[in-house]
Amino acid sequence: MTLNPAPNSFRTGPDERGRFGIFGGRFVAETLMPLILDLEKAYADAKADPSFKADMESYGTHYIGRPSPLYYAERLTEHLRAKAPAGQGAKIFFKREELNHTGSHKVNNVLGQILLARRMGKPRIIAETGAGQHGVATATLCARFGLKCVVYMGAVDVERQAPNVFRMKMLGAEVIPVQSGTRTLKDAMNEALRDWVTNVSDTFYCIGTVAGPHPYPAMVRDFQSVIGIETKQQMLEMEGRLPDSLIACIGGGSNAMGLFHPFLDDRDVEIYGVEAAGHGVQSGLHAASLTGGRPGVLHGNRTYLLMNEDGQIADAHSISAGLDYPGIGPEHAWLHEMGRVTYLSATDAETLEAFKLCSMLEGIIPALEPAHALSKVMELAPTKPAEHLMVLNLSGRGDKDIPQVAQIFGQTL
Numbered sequence: 001m002t003l004n005p006a007p008n009s010f011r012t013g014p015d016e017r018g019r020f021g022i023f024g025g026r027f028v029a030e031t032l033m034p035l036i037l038d039l040e041k042a043y044a045d046a047k048a049d050p051s052f053k054a055d056m057e058s059y060g061t062h063y064i065g066r067p068s069p070l071y072y073a074e075r076l077t078e079h080l081r082a083k084a085p086a087g088q089g090a091k092i093f094f095k096r097e098e099l100n101h102t103g104s105h106k107v108n109n110v111l112g113q114i115l116l117a118r119r120m121g122k123p124r125i126i127a128e129t130g131a132g133q134h135g136v137a138t139a140t141l142c143a144r145f146g147l148k149c150v151v152y153m154g155a156v157d158v159e160r161q162a163p164n165v166f167r168m169k170m171l172g173a174e175v176i177p178v179q180s181g182t183r184t185l186k187d188a189m190n191e192a193l194r195d196w197v198t199n200v201s202d203t204f205y206c207i208g209t210v211a212g213p214h215p216y217p218a219m220v221r222d223f224q225s226v227i228g229i230e231t232k233q234q235m236l237e238m239e240g241r242l243p244d245s246l247i248a249c250i251g252g253g254s255n256a257m258g259l260f261h262p263f264l265d266d267r268d269v270e271i272y273g274v275e276a277a278g279h280g281v282q283s284g285l286h287a288a289s290l291t292g293g294r295p296g297v298l299h300g301n302r303t304y305l306l307m308n309e310d311g312q313i314a315d316a317h318s319i320s321a322g323l324d325y326p327g328i329g330p331e332h333a334w335l336h337e338m339g340r341v342t343y344l345s346a347t348d349a350e351t352l353e354a355f356k357l358c359s360m361l362e363g364i365i366p367a368l369e370p371a372h373a374l375s376k377v378m379e380l381a382p383t384k385p386a387e388h389l390m391v392l393n394l395s396g397r398g399d400k401d402i403p404q405v406a407q408i409f410g411q412t413l
């Protein structure tokens with residue numbers, strides 16, 4: 001069902017109330033409203049200030065290590081061509097966000113929000129985290145700028161992700177285990193929102209993905225768009241034209257929005273988002289909000305969610321803690337309904353195959369999150385002509401996943 005007429009541009013959203021069609025918005029307690037309006041104004045001012053842009057670029061270059069390379073994955077390309085009919089098999093490129101400081105794309109967004117917090121004079125930063133990648137990126141930037149950092153993390157995730165908990169503490173952050181609900185990411189986000197309303201004067205809430213109330217989904221997207229802007233320029237330099245397709249994994253959807261957004265109005269570019277299908281969407285044990293969920297309200301915005309029959313938020317399941325979120329950014333929900341982006345899903349088993357293949361063929365151990373998208377590259381690439389240029393967003397490196405994968409393969413470390 002399409003609720004809006006096709007727009008002239010897919011890049012104009014959100015509207016002044018933070019809506020992408022019927023999605024997004026700001027469904028928050030009255031007490032939070034002044035904070036959100038403050039943030040919206042501060043972000044608008046920063047966007048118009050050349051010195052903010054200059055700071056983003058300077059720290060982006062010297063601290064994060066941007067631009068990240070666009071890399072031709074030659075052996076993977078050849079491997080998949082060998083399985084394709086003659087003349088077929090796309091040329092595959094990796095956008096290498098795993099080479100960023102702290103090992104994933106998360107830091108692009110955190111840098112933007114921390115520079116904004118400094119402009120606003122907020123000395124205390126709070127964040128939610130699931131697998132711990134956003135928590136580590138936030139703790140890192142807080143250490144760099146001498147800000148107090150408090151990270152909310154579900155108690156279950158604290159257990160599962162011990163190395164990242166230690167990392168955050170090394171960086172000087174306080175990690176608070178959250179005991180409510182399922183004691184995972186959604187509960188950590190609830191707790192962080194509660195903290196924010198009680199500490200209005202000195203606290204900045206640094207959200208880790210394109211979710212939450214307006215202006216977060218648009219702001220986080222803007223900070224991550226450096227991925228797509230660089231990709232466009234790099235592909236023009238390497239191949240003299242735009243890519244034919246883009247593909248990225250989706251937890252909340254920030255690495256995907258960052259790659260996709262600059263290309264949304266290039267209508268010839270096919271765009272694919274890949275959700276986590278866990279044990280399979282039919283099994284009920286998955287994190288595929290678009291494929292297996294329906295619209296509702298969570299964490300201040302309307303979007304597709306995993307819910308039970310009573311409308312209670314259901315548990316998400318994925319092999320990858322970073323995709324284990326029962327919702328999806330509202331702009332993705334809108335792009336799904338507009339038909340501009342095609343959303344697929346990958347199971348745990350398909351993901352592990354892709355994880356192995358990438359390691360063996362390219363000498364790159366990917367995080368389990370982008371391995372979901374890679375498994376769909378393995379399906380799609382052989383169906384495309386040989387001149388088709390396909391870009392995978394390699395959102396993070398696999399070091400954090402080594403203990404878990406070793407256990408699955410029955411190895412002890």
Ligand SMILES: *Cc1c(COP(=O)(O)O)cnc(C)c1O
Nearest residue numbers: 209251252253254255369395396
């Ligand atoms: C957190 C994370 C994701 C999922 O988050 P998005 O907001 O959907 O990008 C994907 N990949 C990696 C490496 C992550 O750390």
